[in-house]
Amino acid sequence: MSAAADKPRLSRAHVLDLLKQMIRIRRFEDKCAELYTREKIRGFLHLYDGEEAVAVGVIPVLEKRDRVVATYREHGHALVRGVPMTAVLAEMYGRLEGCSRGRGGSMHLFDHASNFYGGNAIVGGGLPLAAGLALADRMRGEPVVTACFFGEGAVAEGEFHESLNLAALWGLPVLFVCENNLYAMGTALALSESETDIQRKAACYRIQAEAVDGMDVVAVEAAGRRAVHAVRETGKPYFLECRTYRLRAHSMFDAQLYRDKAEVEAWRLKEPIVRFQGWLEANRMIHADDLVRIEAEIAAEIAEAVAFAESGTWEPLDQLTRFTYADKAA
Amino acid sequence: MSAAADKPRLSRAHVLDLLKQMIRIRRFEDKCAELYTREKIRGFLHLYDGEEAVAVGVIPVLEKRDRVVATYREHGHALVRGVPMTAVLAEMYGRLEGCSRGRGGSMHLFDHASNFYGGNAIVGGGLPLAAGLALADRMRGEPVVTACFFGEGAVAEGEFHESLNLAALWGLPVLFVCENNLYAMGTALALSESETDIQRKAACYRIQAEAVDGMDVVAVEAAGRRAVHAVRETGKPYFLECRTYRLRAHSMFDAQLYRDKAEVEAWRLKEPIVRFQGWLEANRMIHADDLVRIEAEIAAEIAEAVAFAESGTWEPLDQLTRFTYADKAA
Amino acid sequence: MATAQAKAQTIEITYREAVREAIRDALKRDDRVFLMGEDVGRYGGCYAVSKGLLAEFGPERIRDTPLSESGFTGAGIGAAMAGMRPIVELMTVNFSLLALDQILNTAATVRHMSGNQFGAPVVIRMATGAGRQLAAQHSHSLEGWYAHIPGIKVLAPATLDDARGMLWTALQDPDPVLIFENVMLYNMTGKLAADAGPVDIDKAVVRRAGKDISLVTYGGSLWKTLQAADALAAEGIDAEVIDLRSLRPLDDATVMASVSKTRRAVIVDEGWRTGSLAAEICTRIVEQAFWELDAPVGRVCSEEVPIPYPRHLEEAAIPQAPKIIAAAKAALGRA
Amino acid sequence: MATAQAKAQTIEITYREAVREAIRDALKRDDRVFLMGEDVGRYGGCYAVSKGLLAEFGPERIRDTPLSESGFTGAGIGAAMAGMRPIVELMTVNFSLLALDQILNTAATVRHMSGNQFGAPVVIRMATGAGRQLAAQHSHSLEGWYAHIPGIKVLAPATLDDARGMLWTALQDPDPVLIFENVMLYNMTGKLAADAGPVDIDKAVVRRAGKDISLVTYGGSLWKTLQAADALAAEGIDAEVIDLRSLRPLDDATVMASVSKTRRAVIVDEGWRTGSLAAEICTRIVEQAFWELDAPVGRVCSEEVPIPYPRHLEEAAIPQAPKIIAAAKAALGRA
Numbered sequence A, B: 001m002s003a004a005a006d007k008p009r010l011s012r013a014h015v016l017d018l019l020k021q022m023i024r025i026r027r028f029e030d031k032c033a034e035l036y037t038r039e040k041i042r043g044f045l046h047l048y049d050g051e052e053a054v055a056v057g058v059i060p061v062l063e064k065r066d067r068v069v070a071t072y073r074e075h076g077h078a079l080v081r082g083v084p085m086t087a088v089l090a091e092m093y094g095r096l097e098g099c100s101r102g103r104g105g106s107m108h109l110f111d112h113a114s115n116f117y118g119g120n121a122i123v124g125g126g127l128p129l130a131a132g133l134a135l136a137d138r139m140r141g142e143p144v145v146t147a148c149f150f151g152e153g154a155v156a157e158g159e160f161h162e163s164l165n166l167a168a169l170w171g172l173p174v175l176f177v178c179e180n181n182l183y184a185m186g187t188a189l190a191l192s193e194s195e196t197d198i199q200r201k202a203a204c205y206r207i208q209a210e211a212v213d214g215m216d217v218v219a220v221e222a223a224g225r226r227a228v229h230a231v232r233e234t235g236k237p238y239f240l241e242c243r244t245y246r247l248r249a250h251s252m253f254d255a256q257l258y259r260d261k262a263e264v265e266a267w268r269l270k271e272p273i274v275r276f277q278g279w280l281e282a283n284r285m286i287h288a289d290d291l292v293r294i295e296a297e298i299a300a301e302i303a304e305a306v307a308f309a310e311s312g313t314w315e316p317l318d319q320l321t322r323f324t325y326a327d328k329a330a
Numbered sequence C, D: 001m002a003t004a005q006a007k008a009q010t011i012e013i014t015y016r017e018a019v020r021e022a023i024r025d026a027l028k029r030d031d032r033v034f035l036m037g038e039d040v041g042r043y044g045g046c047y048a049v050s051k052g053l054l055a056e057f058g059p060e061r062i063r064d065t066p067l068s069e070s071g072f073t074g075a076g077i078g079a080a081m082a083g084m085r086p087i088v089e090l091m092t093v094n095f096s097l098l099a100l101d102q103i104l105n106t107a108a109t110v111r112h113m114s115g116n117q118f119g120a121p122v123v124i125r126m127a128t129g130a131g132r133q134l135a136a137q138h139s140h141s142l143e144g145w146y147a148h149i150p151g152i153k154v155l156a157p158a159t160l161d162d163a164r165g166m167l168w169t170a171l172q173d174p175d176p177v178l179i180f181e182n183v184m185l186y187n188m189t190g191k192l193a194a195d196a197g198p199v200d201i202d203k204a205v206v207r208r209a210g211k212d213i214s215l216v217t218y219g220g221s222l223w224k225t226l227q228a229a230d231a232l233a234a235e236g237i238d239a240e241v242i243d244l245r246s247l248r249p250l251d252d253a254t255v256m257a258s259v260s261k262t263r264r265a266v267i268v269d270e271g272w273r274t275g276s277l278a279a280e281i282c283t284r285i286v287e288q289a290f291w292e293l294d295a296p297v298g299r300v301c302s303e304e305v306p307i308p309y310p311r312h313l314e315e316a317a318i319p320q321a322p323k324i325i326a327a328a329k330a331a332l333g334r335a
């Protein structure tokens, strides 16, 4: 898959972990889709199917003190960052035990403990936020990296432009990770950008950039490592374009009129889990029972999450307007 | 001043006209400044002193059917475009006879007859508008050019980014003219843009671009001609950066703490009128009595405008809320 | 407009289809009309309103835009100023905040500040409202808030007739018109005259006549209010239900006529309570009909909280029939 | 807070200087505080509020921003979420529309939608109001409009004490606070206690006691209202003048106490009439003190027009003492 230079880190434990994290997201989201049709999960549900290598490649490279800003398609990011699956699923059920106390739902997973700053349902809305988080770190002289994930659709928004300029101008330690899955809902990249080579956008702000095959978890990880390292060393922003593809619908309401089944099928052949697994098999880095174990562990984790969410409680109605503002100090 | 290739068009009549237009703006605005201190003109007043070569170089190249979108620093643009000086000054007095019926003032000069779409006091606000005007022309297949003027400060705004992308993506016949005078109020370019070579911004959207010495009216005109020609031929946008300098304060309220007097004085040596006049004299294209005549004509025009504005009338109070909406059809 | 006879012939139709028919009709009748917005074309519209129109009218007139709310709304305004009649779809009111500068500082001001030389006859449509468990950033009801802005008109079609009929009239208006379609109505089915056409956009309508109390509302809340009125009827309270239809300008006459008759009023409005449109209507009643009031005007609005995700909290956050019933009874001293 | 004795020592100061002192004081007291916005540094602030602060605190803490209202407001919100205490200056409310998405969809919602894990203790200051002949795009008074948004607080300092004292208290607030400074007040001069410090930000204040009618207002209109009260006094009408100070939350108790005493009220508010804060206050009076009212509540707001440039039209467009006087007399049946 990737260049020899990156291979040293590929211990068996490590590659199995990469694989497991991707499968974990996939299986979890398959369960979410099922729970959605069973109306356990409501609202909008955006699946990450096909894009798992991005979160799995980048997020584990971050340190605990670093910060993550994501979008409404963020289940994978939350899980990889360490938000417990129980709390994520309970959130999607709207339970008090959810990671956002049930108030946010699928699009607003937050977790203070892991510096996970959401879950933003406004396309592009997370970018200024990420710049601000990084500004705080910069002003305090803390070598913290803020990783900001967003889709290629967000690139057309004014907030993208303003945030990249601010980050470059002020030297803010933001890792901008563009998940370029070629579509913004039903709008193909060529219909939203006059320059479709997204990583080139960064140069307009004098930000260092790289594009990587987002279906190759090893390549993403290597690029992620370079990127995080660069941000931490220089204190300056870095732009990483991950070229990927969304294999499922945009959300559960999407008839996918805008693309051919054949295109989706062609991409399915490149999808990150099968591809990585095949490569591991070819290189004899994985055994059949590894997979069995991984699947079993994940199944158990999901079962536990479902049980947790199912047995969760509802916020009492008299708490409705709470948290509009902070509770008054006692 | 400029290359030999551009000289053929430099008939004596033409160069005298260029010179006259620049002096006309300068003298008019000098009068405005005086009238401002006499409180005849109120609100904000933004002078174009030093930047006249831009409007004078670009606007006459446009045809009657073309459209112009400007900013709050637009007296020069309005005058060159053919809005009568009487109507412009009456507007600044707030008179009913003003080009916007007195309701707009200095920052909102409008003129339907000359397709002059304002006068916009929101930095960057005119750019989407220009894209839309051009969209209408494109959809109707009319070979009309929309020239949109804005300062380099506007480049940081999200609306700049969104508008350039739309124009490039949809092939809209907009001539974007950036008046880069190095400051946005008191903010130097290097404090507002991580990439200070402004014309390079256009490439991010695959828009053809050129930078020109905005203090050289002949060079601006030549570039303007190329640009307008390109837009009309291709139907696509074009980006022209005019490098210029504002010799006066941002507005009448500005103590200019942000720049040295020496810097201003250095730029004063390059200012477009003296420079062009000197060049014309050196090339014996102008006589002393030409200047006398020009000044006399302009003085007469200004005197007439002042008289017109002074004798103008006030909109009756009972008309206050009129034009919030169109009058009801009778 | 539809005659009484023609009304005999009706078709079964959804609100979504009624809006689509209105757009199709406008595109057919006027070359200057086009639809632009995110995913209006290939995707078929985020709420499937424009499904099929791309195939029928092509990508120039069913124009997919990048995610650039300020840019393309401004472009719609500019195109309108240059003589076109764009219908800008802003997907949902939640994203319209990104376009607010263009709406307030350009569209709403340009006629006035140009001394009546330029106008912006653009129609801006968007979905509004909560009820789909979309949480804090996707559930705003800001139509009443927009009604604060002089220079624009604000419509809230609640019925199939209005969904079908308001668009064309709005397109004839020389000034910008915002149309808010409540998300909960798109699937609503009902009968519409086969030849339904344009309707006026300046009159409120009494949707249910009654003599005991006036319930004033609009949009998605109309149906909850009618439901409440039925329940009240069962308890012997005869409520009159007024559908404002236009939130700016407001048709005071219809409201005052009703209140003068019933002497009591409750306003139902999905906006947050403080600074709601309901407050404006209450204030107008006080200004114009104070001496006719037999009780304080009541209001049923959304609670002062970003809309929460869980169903029970979301339901409790926005107006519902039981709250309307309770407010009506309170106004009648029967709490 | 200032004691009675200390008040004896006063200094002559402008409103502008009072705001500057508040900023300077906050910068000195708390390392986490910094000021960011367009031209706050080298230029000295568009209304010269921050003049001199760059030299004193340096460019990191007096941070000039590019023209990117959404970007830098969002950055301020983010910095606040990460533990800083930014003061974001949005120059004027007119440009704040470009930042509204960040204010409403992020700052106002993040505490709630994160289930109380994150808050945004940012202070956003901006100039507001008409009166300087700046015409349609530069004369908005939208503070009352902002007061519609749950999750933020909205302040309108009208006095030197409040200009000096509200900022620090706002910075201690765990939630976003917007401070609106009326442009016409910056040059206002008066006496301020030498040791003036923080003030509360949740109580309305009776600026003039009276028994015949309650005039409720805030910000720039306070002074016109006090002027009107003086004129009314000359005609034997004893008006009570209430300065709301905080527009969200509203201090209902102070208003109701006054209205219960005077039984009549007029609200003075520079926002456009329809959907004004005045409507909200009128409605609350109706809801909470209807039976104590002897006359309909009046309101004096801005006319429904983008503010025109000429002085005579601008003056006629916004509230003025004569209109307040007339409204008060009307409420007293002495029109």
Ligand SMILES: Cc1ncc(C[n+]2csc(CCOP(=O)(O)OP(=O)(O)O)c2C)c(N)n1
Binding pocket: A073, A121, A122, A123, A124, A150, A151, A152, A153, A154, A155, A179, A181, A183, A184, A185, A246, A250, C038, C067, C069, C091, C095, C098
């Ligand atoms: C400002 C804004 N406009 C529109 C939407 C509706 N919307 C939600 S997701 C989406 C597409 C975003 O595409 P992209 O950024 O590529 O992310 P992806 O969904 O492909 O991961 C749109 C248009 C929104 N949420 N926010």
Ligand SMILES: Cc1ncc(C[n+]2csc(CCOP(=O)(O)OP(=O)(O)O)c2C)c(N)n1
Binding pocket: B073, B121, B122, B123, B124, B150, B151, B152, B153, B154, B155, B179, B181, B183, B184, B185, B246, B250, D038, D067, D091, D095, D098
């Ligand atoms: C959106 C917005 N933000 C801020 C302002 C205040 N303002 C007026 S002019 C100006 C500077 C603009 O600089 P530039 O675009 O370079 O134009 P110049 O004045 O130099 O011609 C600023 C900040 C404004 N009018 N609009």
Ligand SMILES: [Mg+2]
Binding pocket: A151, A152, A153, A179, A180, A181, A182, A183, A184, A185
């Ligand atoms: Mg995408």
Ligand SMILES: [Mg+2]
Binding pocket: B151, B152, B153, B179, B180, B181, B182, B183, B184, B185
């Ligand atoms: Mg400039």
